[in-house]
Amino acid sequence: MAINALGLFDAPSSALEAAGELKGAGFEAPEIISPIPIHGVEKVLGKKKNIIKRFTFFGALFGGIGGFALAAGTAVLYVHVTGGRPVIAIPPFLIITYELTILCGILATVAGFFLSSRLPAMRDRVYAPEAAVDKFAVTVECEDSEQFRRAHEILQNAGAEEIRELGGSE
Structure with missing residues (x-):
């Protein structure tokens, strides 16, 4: 001890x-x-060393990839062809990708703050x-x-x- x-x-x-x-x-x-x-x-x-910025980066990266995968996966599984446009169209997917990038980045930052602050104290x-x-x-x-x-x-x-x-x- x-x-x-x-x-x-x-x-x-x-x-x-x-x-x-x-x-x-x-x-x-x-x-x-x-x-x-x-x-x-x-x-x-x-x-x-401050590791919170790494939490933010990887959270945002995960959110961006996850957001695009969610939108693309939904479009592929439930095909809805409209006016000859491609099934996986980038511009509409950017909204979901952006929102999930920000959301996951913020949540990862909060989690990183608590972990680096050693909260709750064990x-x-x-x-x-x-x-x-x-x-x-x-x-x-x-x-x-x-x-x-x-x-x-x-x-x-x-x-x-x-x-x-x-x-x-x-």
Whole structure:
């Protein structure tokens, strides 16, 4: 079972410094919980990849192909020849294709948002209520007690006001 180390700081610069030191010491994915935006977090922790645009693209692609297949399949199964026009005519099918492209793209975007936000939460997350008011928290997941000791030392040297050991994920 993993152990989470949580350090509380008064200043955002101290929290940013601690997160950078943890990242430099080889800890994976330290997180900062803050009541206000901290500029420079991306430089220290690295920018996380946003996968929502991929959900949108593949949802729209699926919707477009599905919309055209639906219209073409319906026209082929229930042939209704009108005025010598082709059974599979592109212009009328574009309306259905467009509508399903937009619909599936939007639904996939919403699904991607919930998945990337990890909602609904299947397990408890590490959180400090003080970080929503006037403190800045730095959390890191440790594999064992030795790694927790190293994280504790780094957080303490960075000026953590309080350091907590929290039960982690299994």
